[in-house]
Each structure stands twice: as C-alpha cells, then as structure tokens.
Amino acid sequence: MGETKKWDTRRTEYLGRMNQAAPFIKKDKVVDAKDVIKLLEAVIKPGDKVNLEGNNQKQADFLAECLSKVDKTKVHDLHMVQSALSLPIFLEIFEKGIAKKLDFAYSGPLGGPIAEFINKGKLQLGAIHTYLELFARYFVDLIPQVTLVCAYEGDSSGNLYTGFNTEDTPIQIEATKFSQGIVIAQVNKLVDKVKRVDIPGDWVDMVIESPRPFYLEPLFTRDPALITDQQVLMAMIALKGIYAKYGVQTINHGIGFYTSAIELLLPTYGEELGLKGKCCSHFALNPHPTLIPAIESGWVKTIHSFGGELGMEQYCNARPDVYFVGPDGTMRSNRAYCQTAGHYALDMFIGGTLQIDKYGNSSTATAKRVAGFGGAPNMGCDAKGRRHPTDAWLKCGEEFVSQADYIGPMKRGKRLVVQMAETFLEKMAPAYVDQLDAYKLAENANLDLPPVMAYGDDITHIISEEGIANLHMCRSLDERMRAIEGIAGYTEVGLRADPKVTKQLREKGILQTPEDLGIDRSKATRSLLAAKNIREIVDWSGGLYQPPKRYHNW
C-alpha cells in the first residue's frame, strides 16, 4: 500500500534547488544583490507558482526587477499568485514571457495594461480575488513554490523586521515555507540584529540587501482640500442616517473622499449630533491621515491596520493605545489578520463606488481595466458565519424584511454594507446604470463572471446626494429597484422614478432624503471639515504626521 510512492517530492525538489542556489549564498543566508538574477534562475523552474510581494503599500520591487531580467529560456510560464500587481516592473515579467498566468486581488493603475495583455494573450487570468480569499488559496490550491518578499531589515540568519509595513508577508511566507517552498527576502538593510523579529529566520532561505529601499505607495492619503460640499452633504447623511441610527462602533472605511469626509466631520458634525462615544470606537483600517482629528479628539479607542501608510509612521508609533504597536515601539500591520477582523468583527463596511446597477450591484470595474477590489468584497458582504450579536447588527437584521423568506421566523443580524456614490461622477459619468461596465469587462477579458465589488443582496444602504436607499428594507427586488431609482437623480435610472412610488417609499422609511433626516443642506459646506487641507492634518497631529512631498502645498 503506497510502498513505492514517494511522499517527499516537494522536499527533494527544495533540496535540489537549494543546491543549485548554493554558489550564490555567502555567509549563512546572505546573497549579494548582484547575484540575484542568477539566484532566481537557479531556484525557479518553468511553471512554478511564484508569489511576488506587492500589495497596496509595499512592493518587492528589486526582486521583481531581477525576476524580469532572468533568462527566459530557463525561467518561463510562471504562474504568479500575488496580492497586487501595481508596478510596471511586475507587468514587465509578463511582457517578457517569463510569467504567463496571474491570480491576484488588486492592480490599481495597471488595470488597463493587464486587460490589454489578456487580450493579446500575454497574460492568462486565473481569477480576481479579495485579499483574504487569495491568501486562503495559498494553503489549498495555489501553494507558492517560491515567495519573494521585502522587509526593512534582515540578519544573516534570515530574521526579518517588517515593522510598520508587515502587511502580507507573514501569511505568504508561512504558506510557502511550510510546504517546502523557497522564501527569498530583499531587505533595505542587512543588520547584525533586527529591531524586532517579525519573521523568524527559520522561515527564510535567502536574504539580500537591496540596492535601494523598497517602494511604498501612499494609497490611503486623501487631501481634504479636494473634498467637495456635496461630499460633505453625503457624509452628513451617512452620519445622521446610519452611524447615529445604528450606533455603529466597529467599522471599516473604504478608500476615497466620501469616507475621508466622514472622518473629518466626526469632531464637528459628529459631536453636534452627540455621537462621540456612541460611534466609531473601533476600526479595522489603514492609518488614514484624515482620521487624525477624530483620534486626537478622543473618538477612537483602537485601530488595527492592514498595512502602513507613508508618512504616518511616527504618528502611529506615538499612539500605541490606539494602533497595534510592538515592544520596539513600531506599529505592526497584518493584512491577513486585519481582513479577518474586517470580515467577522465589524458591524459596518462603508465606502465609495463607481457604478451601481439598477438591481443594486456595485462595481468599480470599467470595461477596459482589470483592477480588482482588494479587500472590499471581504468586508462589503454579509459575513454569514458570524454568530456574535451587537445592537447595530441585530437592528439591521430586524429591518431586513426578507429574512423570514430565507430562514423562517428566526431572528438573525445583518452587517451594514453601505455604498456611496454621487449621481454623476467625474466627466459626468452616471454612477447609477442599467448594466455595469463589469459585463463588458468580463467579455473583453474573457472572465467567467462580471467582476462585482459588492452584490445587491449584501448591500444594505446606498447613499447619493439625494439621500439614502435602505435596500435591506425592501420586500422584493422590484421594490429595491424603485428605491435605487429614488436616489439616482438625473441619471437614466433615476429618471425612471415614479414620484408617487418615491413618495410611498419615503413614507415607509425605505427612502430618506436629507430633509427626511432633518439635515439642513445649507450647512453642508467644507467649513464643517475639521481639517481643510493636509497642512491642518499635520497641525492636528502635532507635527507627528509627515506627509509625502507630493501632498505638500504650503
């Protein structure tokens, strides 16, 4: 029974590759930067699943550059399994034919080129995931053979200090190393002793001092100067119509100006509404600079972060009661754990979107960009495995009128999933549409499904400048469609609204205009923002926040 079968082919493979790598390894686990291309040629084989660390903040860009320069007769047809593909150098690896297949979660600005590559046959798309889902597959059917990561410091034994930007590194390394894969780290500095051990040396095979620090993207920095009066109005609607109504304490804010406006309204309008202490005590959230005024005003008890944010290092480290900070005094982020928190421990996900269809499905996908949604699907859905009750969750569940059709007459809560979109966005593109551009993208990029960020049955509230549509209070898909029409303004979808029906929906509380909520539109101006520009955020922080130069306007 199985006597002839080999059960350690992965280990044999590992040992063989390490043997090939041996000539390039100097002291302990150290490899010179100049030898990395040859090292990669030695340890990576055609068809390998390779994880190249790149997420929405830090990027293993030196290793990427080296990978893009390997001899493609030796290394080709790689299957990249990586969180994000957001630097041109990552794409170069496909351009040159070194990699062929991609499973990922987020691409940002490279969404356009990726779609082109798919069309030209240069890139074969596995699937678009939410971060935690991709990490999950690292332990099941997308186990990486080789993982290339980055860290601030490393020592010759392989111990890594990933500090503020720990992010995806731990889960990626664990999946790889404990399945006899190879882990290679580029570090900004080789040191005798790392500041603190974020990754044990046992888990790392090679360490390279990179010729330059890894690239960091300040993805979650929003300049308050760009927030409009209309966004302030929508933030007021959110605060009074949702935060106050449900008393929401555990929250994730999406990326973007809508939630930045909410953050900057907490110390002003939020306090006017008496919400301090009753809302926003706990976040799973990157270190958003726009949350500083609320933190300084004592709103926030704790924040656990997916990743770091450029310029926020000193501020976070100086607020260890709020952020998760290690014994060395530096924050440790962790995307896998924070997404876990985001899925199961939060009563609300709220964020902006680009398109909502007439059924209530939301997507930021456009016809020609394969961009992914990062963590949004993980948080912008009802966590069906959740069992712990909170007041906000129970209240939303009570209002969810279709529940009895699903599970019989039994009480159950529901997560608040809120999508915000002005009726018209940039270049007068309508946000409320009959069909999502995601359909065209699915066609263009040959996807099995149109990429949807949050589905209509998970979304409980949509906010436009016209008011709130309480989708979860609708008895049917038809009623939900009428509710969406009611806040869709002068878009094609909105123009179909029947004023009589809209009136009925307002009477039922399914639709709520600013007036229904007792909000004075004339007060909805930028003057309500606790900080009106980046400089004022720096002031709130007592100089601890040090924004990247591109945000300096003083």
Add this chain to the structure above:
Amino acid sequence: MGETKKWDTRRTEYLGRMNQAAPFIKKDKVVDAKDVIKLLEAVIKPGDKVNLEGNNQKQADFLAECLSKVDKTKVHDLHMVQSALSLPIFLEIFEKGIAKKLDFAYSGPLGGPIAEFINKGKLQLGAIHTYLELFARYFVDLIPQVTLVCAYEGDSSGNLYTGFNTEDTPIQIEATKFSQGIVIAQVNKLVDKVKRVDIPGDWVDMVIESPRPFYLEPLFTRDPALITDQQVLMAMIALKGIYAKYGVQTINHGIGFYTSAIELLLPTYGEELGLKGKCCSHFALNPHPTLIPAIESGWVKTIHSFGGELGMEQYCNARPDVYFVGPDGTMRSNRAYCQTAGHYALDMFIGGTLQIDKYGNSSTATAKRVAGFGGAPNMGCDAKGRRHPTDAWLKCGEEFVSQADYIGPMKRGKRLVVQMAETFLEKMAPAYVDQLDAYKLAENANLDLPPVMAYGDDITHIISEEGIANLHMCRSLDERMRAIEGIAGYTEVGLRADPKVTKQLREKGILQTPEDLGIDRSKATRSLLAAKNIREIVDWSGGLYQPPKRYHNW
C-alpha cells in the same frame, strides 16, 4: 489638541505589571513552575480580558490550574476570551469567582455545566463564536490583556516550538503582544535551542517549564468499527449525489462518523464511481486517521490542518507532500489560516448535525448545553466575499433558483454546504424537528439568538438515509419545507410529507432517493469500508499512525 491626553496607558500598564513580575523571573524570561500562581497574581488585574489557550486539541492546562489557584481577592472578574473551554479546570476558574465573563467558540463536554453556571449567575456569557470570528475580535473589541499559551519547547529568550499543534497560538500571541499585553507560555521542555522557531522570542514575556506535558485531546479520531450500514448508505448517497455530480475538489469534512464513512469509501466505492482524480484533491482538515486509506491510495494532493491529532504525528511528518511540514520535518498546523482556507478556498463543507428544523436550519445545540460549533459556521456558510470561480461553485450557483430575486439576472456561484443526519439519532431522537432545541437553550441561557450552526439559506443539501434534499433548488421557503419533509422519514416533520408533492419534487430533481441516484441499497454495508477498525487504519499507514491506547482493541 490632545496635548494633555496620555496615549501610552497600555504600555505604562504593561511596564508596571512586568515590574511586579520581576521578582519571579529568573534567567532571561524563565519563571519556575512553583512561582506561577504568584506570577499570575502579579500580572493579571481584576476585569482583565484573559485568553487561556485551550482549543479542540491542545490545552494550556498547567497555566489554567495555576490561574484557578490565585488569590481571588487579588484577581477576579476576569473576562475570558478563549477558543474553547473544554477541561474541568477551565470551569474551576469560574466556579471560584476568579473569572466572570466568557467569550468562546467551543466547549464540548462542558456544555452542560456552562449552561448551569450561566443559570446560577456564576458565568456571564458574552457570545458563542466561530473560531475565526473570535480571533477577529482579538484585534477589535476583545483584545486580550494577558494570553496564556502552551508549546512543546521554549528557550530562555521566549522562542517557542509549537510544532504539530501550533493551532491557535500565533494569532492569540500576536493580538496580545502587539497591543502591549503580556504573553506567558507553559512549555513541555525548556531547551537551549528550540527545534524550530514557531513563535519569535520577542513576542513572549515569560516561559515556564510545566511539571507535565500539556493535555491533548484526540477529537477527530473515529473508530471505523462504529460506522453503521446506514451511515455507509448515506456516504454512498453523498459520493454519487454530490461529490460526483459537482466534481468537488476542495473540501472540509466535519467531525463525526458520516464523513469518516465517506473517507473510508473513497478507495472502494469512490473508485468504482471513477472519482479518483476528479474529487477530493485538496482538504482543509485536521489529520483524520480515517482519511489515511484515501491518502495512501493517491486521492489526496494536499491537506492543511487546523490542529494536530494525537497519534498522527509520525504519519503526517512522513507525508510532507500532502501535509504542511516545516524545515525540521514536523507538521505545522494553524487554526486561523486553516479556517481562512476553510471559508474562502473550499467548494464544499460537509458534516453531520443533530437537529434540522422544518425550515432547514441546523444545530447541534441541545436545551441544556452551551457547546458552541467551533469552525462549522465559518465553513458551513456561503462565503459571500468569494470571487474566484470553480466548476463546482458555478454549477451550484446555476442551480440556485432564487438567485435572480437577490441580485437580478447575474451569474454567481454558491458554496456547497451539506448537512447529514439520519432521521432518528441516538435514543431515537428525531433529527428533523419543528423547532430547534436551540430556542430552549437561548431561553435557558439568556442568549440574544438561538445558537444555529448552519442556517437554512446557507445549506444547499441535506442528506438522510431517505435521500438528498436539494434545498438550493427550491423556489421558496415553502418548497424547501416540502423537500425537507420528503427526506425526514417517520419523524413528525417527515410524516407531514404529501406523497404527491414528494413525487413532484423527485421529478424536479429537488428530492433524490438512493434509487433515483441508481444506488443499490443492498450494497450499502460495512464491507465497503476500506478499513473496518482502527487496526486496519494502522496497517494502511504502514505503522506510522499510532492511535492512543483507548482506541486499541486488538
């Protein structure tokens, strides 16, 4: 702006406590076992949130014993935030008034006493969670001040070797240590150098060599000798009606005899059906002994495990192509990551239950036991954040006829969630009931909600010895109720079945009897099991599996 506010109260608290602990700390981080009670009195304060490691396998029982002996005038009103409360010593801590409140995920045999304690006011229940949900709250609103864990080995710097039974330790320590909490580890052996570093020393404050090894519970061992012919029949129904139909490759099997029977049928009936290679290639699963014959027969590519299983150490270590094994040659389990895999990377969760109500809600809760469901809710639900398609997931989604009512005419997949229950279980208790005992429990234990393991809207299939009810194919709650009646046999629920309706449901394919599936009932005998007792499993393993003595019957 906040100048007078202190932002490092947690760190100050930490330093103060460590100062109190100093007299008990010998070399580096080592504390003598005899000093642990005093140590705990020094570092734990009334009202603290304390995590005491106990999960469904390993138990920090020495630290629990010490905690149960602290002076309760010094340490009291603790809020225990722990995965499992499964040893009497854990309950002792409440009995003595040292702890007051409990947030947990699983209790097993202590479910009865916990319910009693709640009634007598000795224990205040926070909530019952699924594991990953509790872990999530460790980073949001249930951050532990003190975490007490166990490991095989530790060194004086605090490095821990958790090896085969790594389980919950990493996530519990990270949440605690990076919020300035205190981490204390009992280890079976203090060593100069740990076999491999599973937890970096920086993350651990004190290490104690325990007077005895930590307790391990072989929770996932099922003796094939106890599998009945009827369970074999249900396993055949599952294999032909679900595994074969959907070609399911990524799976979690629940605990219990139903899925053990399925595992033991793979090399026999499974091969007869031609499923090898088409099903069951990847699991997120504890090291079930009953899966050994299928592994040895070449069915299984990879298994990632939540925890260890007593007796399976050598077998897993000798199969590093299948299990996740570290560079030292020992498996590393990880409950947080495996539950993540279980939620997002699996096409199917299948397991037994004790009660299913007429609407299709499933629960193992009984009126007087607060037992929790461990990982079942996390895997036994539709992962709404999932975005990657597989054939099985898409096929189930296509069959899900209500989908268009939820999200409009848009394609989306659905996870297979299968519950198995014979019509009558032990002591002739009906499995199909009008109302779950969970309701009575909610009343008895003063819970906000009846504890449901898997909700009817998440369950796609129910299997009894009568056949399969395809719940996801039902157009309405009413039709779903008729389908459940159709497989509920002579239970009160089943006796309501209208033969005409049942016939119609069979014609629609919503109900499938063994005959509809072409299964010959006469073949459903124990002779189909690839191993008929523990001894035969040992044989399959070539002697690598070493079952605990209590399972020896030869």
